[in-house]
Amino acid sequence: MQPAESVLFFFGLFAMVAEAMTAALAAGRRKMDWFGVAMLGCVTALGGGSLRDMLLGHYPLLWVKHPTLLLLTGGAALLTIALARVVHRFHYLFLVLDAIGLVVFTIIGCNVAMSMGHPLTIVVVAGMITGCAGGVLRDILCTEVPLLFRSELYASVSLVTGALYVAGNHFGVEHVAVVIGSVAFGLTFRLLAIRYKWEMPKFIYEREGPH
Amino acid sequence: MQPAESVLFFFGLFAMVAEAMTAALAAGRRKMDWFGVAMLGCVTALGGGSLRDMLLGHYPLLWVKHPTLLLLTGGAALLTIALARVVHRFHYLFLVLDAIGLVVFTIIGCNVAMSMGHPLTIVVVAGMITGCAGGVLRDILCTEVPLLFRSELYASVSLVTGALYVAGNHFGVEHVAVVIGSVAFGLTFRLLAIRYKWEMPKFIYEREGPH
Amino acid sequence: MQPAESVLFFFGLFAMVAEAMTAALAAGRRKMDWFGVAMLGCVTALGGGSLRDMLLGHYPLLWVKHPTLLLLTGGAALLTIALARVVHRFHYLFLVLDAIGLVVFTIIGCNVAMSMGHPLTIVVVAGMITGCAGGVLRDILCTEVPLLFRSELYASVSLVTGALYVAGNHFGVEHVAVVIGSVAFGLTFRLLAIRYKWEMPKFIYEREGPH
Numbered sequence: 001m002q003p004a005e006s007v008l009f010f011f012g013l014f015a016m017v018a019e020a021m022t023a024a025l026a027a028g029r030r031k032m033d034w035f036g037v038a039m040l041g042c043v044t045a046l047g048g049g050s051l052r053d054m055l056l057g058h059y060p061l062l063w064v065k066h067p068t069l070l071l072l073t074g075g076a077a078l079l080t081i082a083l084a085r086v087v088h089r090f091h092y093l094f095l096v097l098d099a100i101g102l103v104v105f106t107i108i109g110c111n112v113a114m115s116m117g118h119p120l121t122i123v124v125v126a127g128m129i130t131g132c133a134g135g136v137l138r139d140i141l142c143t144e145v146p147l148l149f150r151s152e153l154y155a156s157v158s159l160v161t162g163a164l165y166v167a168g169n170h171f172g173v174e175h176v177a178v179v180i181g182s183v184a185f186g187l188t189f190r191l192l193a194i195r196y197k198w199e200m201p202k203f204i205y206e207r208e209g210p211h
Numbered sequence: 212m213q214p215a216e217s218v219l220f221f222f223g224l225f226a227m228v229a230e231a232m233t234a235a236l237a238a239g240r241r242k243m244d245w246f247g248v249a250m251l252g253c254v255t256a257l258g259g260g261s262l263r264d265m266l267l268g269h270y271p272l273l274w275v276k277h278p279t280l281l282l283l284t285g286g287a288a289l290l291t292i293a294l295a296r297v298v299h300r301f302h303y304l305f306l307v308l309d310a311i312g313l314v315v316f317t318i319i320g321c322n323v324a325m326s327m328g329h330p331l332t333i334v335v336v337a338g339m340i341t342g343c344a345g346g347v348l349r350d351i352l353c354t355e356v357p358l359l360f361r362s363e364l365y366a367s368v369s370l371v372t373g374a375l376y377v378a379g380n381h382f383g384v385e386h387v388a389v390v391i392g393s394v395a396f397g398l399t400f401r402l403l404a405i406r407y408k409w410e411m412p413k414f415i416y417e418r419e420g421p422h
Numbered sequence: 423m424q425p426a427e428s429v430l431f432f433f434g435l436f437a438m439v440a441e442a443m444t445a446a447l448a449a450g451r452r453k454m455d456w457f458g459v460a461m462l463g464c465v466t467a468l469g470g471g472s473l474r475d476m477l478l479g480h481y482p483l484l485w486v487k488h489p490t491l492l493l494l495t496g497g498a499a500l501l502t503i504a505l506a507r508v509v510h511r512f513h514y515l516f517l518v519l520d521a522i523g524l525v526v527f528t529i530i531g532c533n534v535a536m537s538m539g540h541p542l543t544i545v546v547v548a549g550m551i552t553g554c555a556g557g558v559l560r561d562i563l564c565t566e567v568p569l570l571f572r573s574e575l576y577a578s579v580s581l582v583t584g585a586l587y588v589a590g591n592h593f594g595v596e597h598v599a600v601v602i603g604s605v606a607f608g609l610t611f612r613l614l615a616i617r618y619k620w621e622m623p624k625f626i627y628e629r630e631g632p633h
Contacts, residue, residue: 024625025627025629027571027625027627028625028626029627030567030571031626032567032571032625033571033621033622033623033624033625034622034623034624034625035571035577035622036570036571036622036625037625039571039577040571050477054265054476055261055265055272055275056270056271057268057270057271057479059478059479060478060479061477064477064540067541067543067547068543070543071543081625084625084627118275119278121278121282122278125278125281136352140351140352140354140562141567141568143354143562143565143566143567144354145241145243145352145353145354146247146352148247149241149243149244149246149250149352151244155246156246199244200244200245200246200247201244201245202242202243202245203235203238203242203243203244203245203248203292203295204239204242205238205239205295206240207236265476266472266486267481267482267483268481268482268483329486332490333486333489336492351562351563354565355565356454356564357563359457359458360452360455360457360462360563362455366457366461367457410455411455411456411458412455413454413455414446414449414450414453414454414455414456414458414459414503414506415450415453416447416450416451416506417451418447
């Protein structure tokens with residue numbers, strides 16, 4: 001691992017913990033049992049990367065190679081049960097950690113696809129799947145229409161961050177600079193989107209029937 | 212690609228556009244944002260083939276090899292937003308394009324499984340997954356019980372078309388004739404099923420509890 | 423196949439039939455058509471092993487190698503329609519068969535991961551996915567929050583059975599003894615859990631909002 005990748009991975013661990021903890025709260029809203037909580041934490045934190053790897057045929061999956069990640073994320077989800085009464089006080093901390101996760105996972109996902117020699121579009125898409133799909137899986141398991149498709153800019157942040165990262169690498173910018181630049185941009189973009197409630201326009205179609 | 216396959220693929224592109232556009236309308240009914248619309252379009256149009264390839268271990272996936280397909284289907288879904296007011300006038304056009312897609316994707320799916328040397332049952336099943344699974348994924352993401360399991364003959368059309376195609380090839384009928392015959396049969400079958408509301412019998416079980 | 427594995431596989435077939443039949447009842451509660459019934463039967467009975475294989479990159483999938491399994495499970499689901507009026511009388515039989523399936527699939531799943539040389543944590547997790555994921559897929563297709571996450575000890579039984587099996591093998595206990603011991607323990611544990619309604623504690627979190 002290059003130094004920049006080590007730092008990314010390290011931040012990625014914090015983000016995984018944060019995603020597992022917010023998933024645990026979603027599980028609690030559905031009155032799931034402790035096993036469901038741990039499981040939803042693992043799926044949410046690790047599902048994006050797993051889906052990317054299954055789509056690209058990139059084996060073994062990260063958590064299969066490093067099973068400790070299951071204990072880390074499942075454990076974080078279970079810990080949330082004990083902390084449930086105070087967790088909401090750290091609302092902003094979670095938002096920031098989640099934003100870090102979005103951006104960091106995006107770049108890690110881009111790296112995986114680049115290392116496999118995929119075309120640039122696929123590199124950006126792989127980043128987006130890594131950053132966003134965990135939350136989609138969480139919402140499917142909670143039988144909710146994925147939040148991703150209906151709330152503040154999230155996937156778009158991932159898309160733009162990935163595109164910036166790919167462009168920087170493509171034009172031969174120093175790697176560390178590209179990483180720092182993309183992370184800083186993506187993080188700022190996401191936090192501003194939350195702060196000012198930037199949303200994608202919605203498509204509302206009322207006509208009934210299959211078409 | 213053989214000539215018959217080229218023609219199939221060409222019709223398949225139209226069908227992908229049609230599936231992405233009807234998925235966009237489903238997204239609009241769930242008030243998704245523009246990103247969700249594009250995403251649901253891609254998943255619906257490309258999800259069947261992707262699931263087939265993941266189940267068979269057939270890498271790389273089509274859209275990974277041809278990322279333009281993501282732009283085509285995502286773009287078609289977005290275009291639907293602009294056309295939403297008039298789209299319902301083309302209701303029958305969409306039904307026909309969707310029927311073409313069902314049949315064409317089925318045969319493309321059979322071809323993939325045959326080229327991997329799978330037994331005939333799996334060839335037919337691969338065709339069915341390719342033809343039908345995109346719509347199932349769309350319904351899961353919209354948190355609806357898949358329409359496929361509850362409406363006019365759809366999967367059955369795919370099943371019969373695939374079986375016909377497999378049988379024709381198995382008995383050494385001229386390839387072009389098998390393709391044309393299966394497509395014509397499947398298309399007619401599906402359009403008649405819509406016209407006359409042919410449905411599979413339903414299984415209704417009212418008793419509560421886990422069993 | 424070793425003798426112990428043959429016996430396991432044989433019991434596994436009964437369990438697949440039982441899982442397909444209970445899935446058929448779930449399909450009937452959603453008023454699915456016959457195709458949906460057959461399909462939900464296949465997915466529930468074979469989905470756990472398929473998901474495990476896709477996550478581990480273990481190809482070909484079992485039902486791709488043995489397509490007869492599709493006919494067996496799909497057929498069992500369809501047969502349930504004819505038997506719907508009397509099926510509930512065999513409620514306890516189904517519970518026992520399902521418990522056998524849980525335990526047997528868990529051990530089969532552990533074997534697959536062991537044969538690929540995965541670390542012990544992954545072996546146990548692979549067993550759990552094999553034993554439990556079919557029911558999760560069934561619930562997702564029925565748009566219900568997975569029962570697994572909310573009811574009597576089920577995944578926990580799988581977890582403990584797998585851990586016991588892995589530990590026995592790890593410490594060099596005679597293979598047949600490990601298989602019999604794990605199956606007997608798991609089965610007893612699950613049946614006691616049903617009998618005495620042992621449940622995991624639930625995590626209930628009422629606070630609204632994304633976090």
